[in-house]
Amino acid sequence: MNDDESNNDCAATALDSMTLPTVILKDDGSDESSPRIGGDAPLTLMGSVVESLEQLCRSFEVECDQRLSRMQVRVDSSTAAIPRIKAWVAQQHETTASLEAQLDESVAKCKSVLQKWTKEKEDRRNEKEWIADLWPDFVVVPPTILRPFMKTTASMDDKAQLGLDATMQLRLMEQGRLVQERMALASQWSAVDNYFYNAVTGESCWEPPPAMTYVAPTGWDVAKGKWKPGVQLTLDADTLSAAQSPNKVDATTNNNDSIQALNTSTINSAREISTSTDSEADAPLLDPISLRAQVESEHQVLDRLHKDVASSTLRLQTLSHQLQTSVRRHLDSEQAGVQAEYDALVEAERKKLAKEARDRHAAAMEAQAKKQQARSSPPKNKLQAAELVIDDVPEAALVIPIDPTRLRLCTPVSHEPMVQLHTTSDTMYLHMETVQRRVDALVKKEDLAWESHDAFRGLIEKDIGQAKQKLDAMLLDIQTCKQTLETSQARLEGKLLAFEQYDRDMRAWEEAEVSRRVECEDLVETIADMQTRLKEVATVDRICDEVSFLEALEKCEAARGAGLWAKKKEYEMWRTKVMLDRVDREERLVALARDLGEFTAHLDAAARLPLQAINILEKTRLEGQRDDQVAYYTAKIDKTTSAIVANEGAKAKLMDMELRAVEFHGRRLDEEMQLHDETKGVWMRQRVTCDSGQQDVLRAWLLLNYTREGRWREL
Incomplete structure (x- = not known):
């Protein structure tokens, strides 16, 4: 019903309810007035009509107000429902869109399935033809193989070629499966900030993993x-069949792709040689060049894996040190926090004891003052309280409450509160303290050994x-x-020549004879001294041997220090x-x-199942259910207990192994x-010895001892 019809109904209702005054005419034709009411003047006909109209207007106004109120309520409710309707419409649109997407996907799947079915049907037909062609002529073909009509019989070469093609297809399928597995393994890894994460296994690493x-090899879509299409795999290599095109550039490109496919697939083919079921005599000869490429590739992979292992070991050592x-x-x-709390309690207890001592001293002084006042007259001077000197309270006299059930930090690496926190009397806490104490002693021994090695x-x-x-x-x-x-020899020869000349001219050179003889004697002594010093070349050789020995000893000591450091990191x-x-064992426990x-609670609940029955049949059913659950949870409890x-x-x-390892490491140190x-x-003995033979023996023993230490340290 619309608003106009509602207004008309209201007006009709108001007119029906209205009663017009009745005009009574007298016999003489004049109208009779309405009777008086109290002291009011009598109502005339017009007044009665006006009053009736006013009443009608008031009732119509009330009805309109009510109608407006109802319409306002409907408008408010409709306005409030608009967002919900819009959301519903949007949801319907999304549902329609998702249904359309599902419909499109279903249509695409149907098309794909139809294509696969058609291809599979064609493959089955080709397979039947292939089997029929390979079937011996002297054996009856099974009825499941529909051998088509063939005008000519296939030759042995054609059959051999069909066998090679089938082997190639099987190899292609196997290689395709391997490529799919490696591609799937590579897709599991992803780069996250500055590290790499495996979304399937949850592994993470800092360096890009090899996977x-x-x-993918060339020829893989x-x-x-x-x-x-067109990739062919022979018994030796993969070749990409060139398209039949007169363009030489395309042929060259296809040849390059064939070479790349050959290099890629030959590696996988060589890896399958060891697992091949063909005999060695029937297998064709392999290309040594391709095998060399495979060996070099495997060596590169091995070197990369060694580098990854070395980097992982270094990171593991760093992380182990940081974790410890x-x-x-x-x-x-x-x-430190527990010790601070204990020190605070000790200080509070000492203050308490000091306060009690001061109170007792004050009470004693007051009692003494009262006794003196009772015996004699009051003293002239006031009572001076003696200074109270309180000695330090011994530690044994202090009574500090210690909670034995307080949980202490034992295993910070665990996220389980029951494993992370233990009381001081628990076995795991005592074991932790024992290991920590022994490890501290080992660290001190290692530091002393390192300092001694460094000083030596x-x-x-x-x-x-x-x-x-x-x-x-x-x-020098x-x-x-x-x-x-x-120089001296040259001068001596010159002097000797001059001396002969001087002998011939003795008379002219007699004054210089003494000086010449003295100079010649000095030169002779110098020559003898130089010759004696030149004979000490053996000393130089001995010093060279000593330098060589010291350098070898330094290398051995450096190797020993490196071994000590490696053993320390390995044990850490x-x-x-x-x-x-x-x-992990504690968390598992x-x-x-x-x-x-939980299993015990379930077992108790299962034992109370028959109590829920309200009749005999339900009780029987619940008893059977109880027996099944009791057997199941009993087995679970036994398995969990074991x-x-x-x-x-x-x-x-x-x-026990950890304690024994700590003991072994201590003995090794x-x-x-x-x-x-x-x-x-x-070393000190060979330095002070004078016998060269004994010194050589001691030095040889030193180097041999370093060699034996190196072999012992590698165990």
Whole structure:
């Protein structure tokens, strides 16, 4: 009903309810007035009509107000419903769009399935023809193989070619499967910020993994996930059949692609040689050049894997050191907090005892003052309280409440609160303290061994420097001696010639005879001295041997230091691994205990199932259900209990192995220190010995001892 019809109904209702006054005419034709009401003047006919119209207007106004109120309510409700209707319309549009997308996808799938079905049908027909062609002529063809009518019989060459084509297709299928697997493995990895993450296995690494760098071989369609049309795989290599085109450029391009496909597929073919079912005699000869390329490629892969292992080992050593440092800092900070709380309690207890002592002293002084006042007259001066001196309260007298059930940090690397926190009386906390104490002792031993090794190496380097300086000075002295010897010999020869001339002219040179003889004697002594010093070449050889020995000793000591450092890092990595394994065992035990509690609760609930029955039939059904659930949860509880026992035993073995490893490492460090002391003692002994033979024996023993230490350290 619209608004005009509603207004008309309201007007009709108002007119029906209105009663017009009745006019009574007298016999004489005059109208009779309305009777009086009280003291009011009587109503005339017009007044009655006006009053009726006013009443009608008021009722119509009330009806219109009510109608307007109802319409306003409808408008408000419609306005409030508009967003919901819009959302519903949008949802319907989205539903329609999704249905249309599903319809399109279904149509595409139907087309794809139809194409696959057609292709499969054609392949089956070709396969039947191929089997029929390969079937021996003297054997009846099974009725399932519909051999088509063939005008000519296939030759043996054609059959051999068909066999090669079938082998090629099988190889193509196998290679395609391998390529799909490697492409799927490469698609699992993705770069996230500055590292790489595997979305399937959850692995992560800092360097790009080798699987991520895999590239599909030439001839593989990445979009369709299959080989491109025209790719052929022979028994030796993959070749890409060239398109029948007169353009030589296209032929050259296809040849290049064929070579790339050959290089790519030959590697996979060579890897399958060991698993091939063909006999060695029937297999064709392989190309040595392609095999050489495969061997070089495998060597490159092996070198890259070695580099990855080395980088992973270095990162693992760094992370192990950081993890051990972080765990130790967390434990130290927690211990410092507990110690601070204990110190605060001790200080509060001391203040309390001091206050009690002051109170007792004040009470004693007050009692003493009262006694003196009672015995004698009040003193002239006021009572002076003596200074109270309170000695330090001994530690044994302090009573500090310690909560034995307080949880302390034990395993910061675990996210399970029951594994992370333990009381001080728990086995795991005591084990942690024992391991920490022994590891601290081992670290001190390692530091002492490293400092001793560093000092000994510095001593060797100092001796090497001194020996080299001595050798350089001696070589320079020898060179100077040689030059002086040559000069002196030349001067002596000149003097001798001059002396002969002087002998012939003795009379003229008698005054210079004495000086000439003295000079000649000096030159003879100089020559003898130089010749004697030149005979000391053996000393130079001995110094050269000493320098060579010291350099070899320095190399051995450097190798020993590197071995000590490598063993330290290796043991730190092993200790981190054992700690993480132990934490995993503890977390597994917590999870098993939680599962055991759940299974026990389920078993109790299953035992109470028959109590829910309201009749005999339902009770019978619930009893059967109870028996099944009781058997199931009993088996679960037994399995969980056995797993808990096994994990407890494994955890105990891990703890025992960790303690034994710490003990073994300590003994190894003691042996290292003992070997170092022996080496240092032999070194000092060979320095002070005077016998060259004994010195050579001691030096040979030193080098042999370093060699034996290196072999022992590699174990």
